[in-house]
Amino acid sequence: MAVRLDELAVPVIAAPMAGGASTPELVAAVNRAGGLGFLAAGYRSAPAMAEQIALVRKSSDRPYGVNLFVPSPPGDRAAVAAYRERLQPEAERWGVTLPEESGQPDRDDWEAKLAVLLADPVPVVSYTFGLPTAEEASALRAAGTLQVGTVTTPEEARAAQAVGMDALCVQGPEAGGHRGTHRVADVPGEVPLLRLLPAVREVTGLPLVAAGGLGDGAAVAAALRAGAVAVQLGTALLRSDESGASAAHRAALTELPETTVTRAFTGRPARGLRNAFIDRHGPYAPPAYPEVHHLTAPLRAAATRREDTEAMHLWAGTAHHLARSGPAEAIVTDLWRSAQG
Known part of the structure; x- marks a missing residue:
């Protein structure tokens, strides 16, 4: 071994x-x-x-x-709750329910x-x-x-x-x-x-x-x-x-031009292909992981189902165009x- x-x-x-x-x-x-x-x-x-x-x-x-x-240690519950309120209209738009914080790490x-x-x-x-x-x-x-x-x-x-x-x-x-x-x-x-x-x-x-x-x-x-x-x-x-990447993710690697680092999807900084979700919510996402990851999971799943690359989390490094x-x-x-x- x-x-x-x-x-x-x-x-x-x-x-x-x-x-x-x-x-x-x-x-x-x-x-x-x-x-x-x-x-x-x-x-x-x-x-x-x-x-x-x-x-x-x-x-x-x-x-x-x-x-x-x-x-990771628990994140700020108040900050996560505020981010949930910000995401609520988006959840209603796509017919998904955002999870309430469980209180359990x-x-x-x-x-x-x-x-x-x-x-x-x-x-x-x-x-x-x-x-x-x-x-x-x-x-x-x-x-x-x-x-x-x-x-x-x-x-x-x-x-x-x-x-x-x-x-x-x-x-x-x-x-x-x-x-x-x-x-x-x-x-x-x-x-x-x-x-x-x-x-x-x-x-x-x-x-x-x-x-x-x-x-x-x-x-x-x-x-x-x-x-x-x-x-x-x-x-x-x-x-x-x-x-195991989705077809939409694979295609986006060649179609979307730039990457950026954001906390929008998970609460931890991550580099992905820049899209509308990141632009809308990135500045407001708290440094709380995995709480934000769980919070946005229904939104990300819905975006993946409809192959909406403007709302999916599309992790990618700076050389993504070479993949x-x-x-x-x-x-x-x-x-x-x-x-x-």
Whole structure:
């Protein structure tokens, strides 16, 4: 089970994309290319995570990873309630009901997922939105699992090393989807990935994985030269045959011109294709996650059903226009060949 990120046959890791884009088929395809496939356990129950792990094991005998969302402290209930009032007319327009706050913190089945991963270990586990406790990290290390902390600043890198991470995923501001800031209210940094990598290298000797806006061979090569042992690709794989992204999302990657970072859909800063929903509501969304995620879920589901790209959450990195269709194995192989010059 032992795996080293600096010894991958092809130094490409599939970004874990929660919400359905990452699939067991995508994991297997990236593995076939010589890279490291990743499952996204965020928003899934522990049993659902275990089911996906079982599917990966049936389709691939190579190492793979599982990504966990670290629970966040409760958000400001009054601010969430105010945002609900703002969204109410939109909900009425589309005939959906916005959920009332439950009052119970959503920990994304954290404890149950850790129990599954300790009872039946996987090769690699990565963390987004924070870090496990030192005790949790120690338990997984004893189980033989390599652990990767997602960081967006040198300060977060220090914390990840202190808690016992084996490697770091350095996420630049160019990345699509949620920024991996360790605190919900933090304003994400804007230091470009190619400058962030050496800044993180100054504070840690851990292996670094580069993530954010890596859409072609030249960008992959530049990230490796900047000190990464591997690159993590998300948006570049969204249009692949094995991706679980919707047809509307796939099309929007080539049709909508720009991305922006917003809290409008989930309460956490995330980069997506700019649309009318973001323009209307982004400035008013509170830093409350996952409360805002649950609040907007019915609106997002309704927008997806009607394929309304002006109201959907369409996560995408800055190189989204380079994403191409076809088998993921071929996409990874071609990108790596291009990176080698």
